[in-house]
Amino acid sequence: MVRHSVLKYVRVRDYLRSLVTHELAVGDAIPSERLLCERFGVSRMTVRQAVDALVVEGLLEREQGRGTFVAPTKMDLEVRLSSFGEEMRRRGMEPSSKVLAAEEVAASPDIADALDLLPGEQVFYLHRVRYADGEPMAIEQSWLPSRLAPGLFDDGAPASVYGELRRRGLEPDWGEDIVAASEVDSQDADLLGLRTGRAVLRMTRRTFAGDTACVYSRSSYRADRYVLWVPLRAPRRALTPTPATEEAPRAAPSLESEHS
Amino acid sequence: MVRHSVLKYVRVRDYLRSLVTHELAVGDAIPSERLLCERFGVSRMTVRQAVDALVVEGLLEREQGRGTFVAPTKMDLEVRLSSFGEEMRRRGMEPSSKVLAAEEVAASPDIADALDLLPGEQVFYLHRVRYADGEPMAIEQSWLPSRLAPGLFDDGAPASVYGELRRRGLEPDWGEDIVAASEVDSQDADLLGLRTGRAVLRMTRRTFAGDTACVYSRSSYRADRYVLWVPLRAPRRALTPTPATEEAPRAAPSLESEHS
Amino acid sequence: MTDQAALILAALGGVANIIDIEPCTTRLRSEVRDPARVDVPALRAAGAHGVMISGHVVQVVVGPSVDTLATDLEELM
């Protein structure tokens, strides 16, 4: 059903993955191609494909002429209502920013929609490159309704958007993230110090304080440095109408018949 | 501070984004390069870069010789304790699988760690390509402790892993996801029908039923078809020791001084 | 808040249009019989911060009050 070589490849790859994450340390060399070929009885090409896969994934790094080594661990950023600066400080890193734009503009339809505004209403717009210990990590565009924070840019771009909201009595308390992945475009690649085409994690966030939509933001995080961590809990039971309807009863939310 | 051309590029890109998401429909053509150049007073190269960025991001599709069109919307998969099959059915799509491997193996150190086992303990291993309406969408490897589901593969690979757990009295009720992005490797690209190098979303999940680690899985989702949706709520207040210590008091968890 | 629950239920096309409603942290996710009977402006007017319709599934962004709303909705169903 499947080419045998695919399964062999997966076996070598998963063996290396376990080795890298549980037995070797950052900077350690991995076993030689020859050793791996012998151990698994596979061709050099299969070993190379397995190593390539982990290089692409960011677990291994190739150094020209020296060999292949365990790459530094990626930071696990919790998906939660905290900001880039807070998360970096929590890890003992110093956050900083380069402001690309800080201006008041008329909301385009998509921004208006995300902020519960009408198109054309005024919003503050901030476009920044975010650094951790001086290294570029993410690009962030954010918008917030002008009427929530009059004079926001009067003393230049604020260091903390959430901080400015709190100062005005708006405590961000819930939101939604959309997480996507794509190759980085050439402009963002320049700003992040990435090769064009490397993967980035794209996060689109709406932040609310109670019933007020406060901030809308779009960020691109270097996927070679970050992973996201998301806690999961079981969904609450679904509500179904009490009176029996004329339709055939639907299966209960048991999954036994489904492809899990 | 920043080259003016970068900001112009961002303006064209964000204008197009709003147009695509809020005014045009899937399959509609975008305005011509000439029109965009005139409207924004920018060069053809700037317009092309802006369009390229949205093609890379998956909002637009180029058709050779025909033009550039609004791409189909990506599916927003909620990050929650439900399975691929459940999510697809919920959207009225028919899930199916191709089983690449279904076998009982000894747990490697990383798998053992994720499942609260000792290395070498027996686990069931399932490797599948997941399809929605016949189209490949994700590749999934999953492992579960053999002692939780004796005979799991006796009648072949089960259609639903969560279903099999429930049948044995284990109700998955919490878990953790790690979400990463990277370029797809060549083997997975073949299985998913993607060009090598396109971005994939990689999800690593631990599923628990109460205190029992039940399933560990690693999946790669096509990033051209999926985005993830994550609800956010404010974290609970942090606990700090009551007695004043000899150390200088730390700042309260207010963020006013931080880069938000 | 029961008012909001009633408005939302009506905007979803009433009990007869509901297959199920699931509270999801910040959204109500409902499977409906006829998506054409969902009144999006009425949902926004009832305080929804967004409405996504895809096939028979309607998602209504309501925020953390989703738990209270679900309890209120249960009484109306």
Place this chain on the structure above:
Amino acid sequence: MTDQAALILAALGGVANIIDIEPCTTRLRSEVRDPARVDVPALRAAGAHGVMISGHVVQVVVGPSVDTLATDLEELM
């Protein structure tokens, strides 16, 4: 469960080692003064499903009982 809270607190190096502890849905995330005083095997023995240490931040995977645990820990601090 107070037993578990006491065991976890001890394995984190005791109250004196704690800067703060934050309950995060399925994990306790603690900032500690001296990461070397954190006893990982003792945390696993106390029922943790995983322990991640990065700098001064220790994350202990405990599952949804995190809320009860946090309440118990508050009493011990």
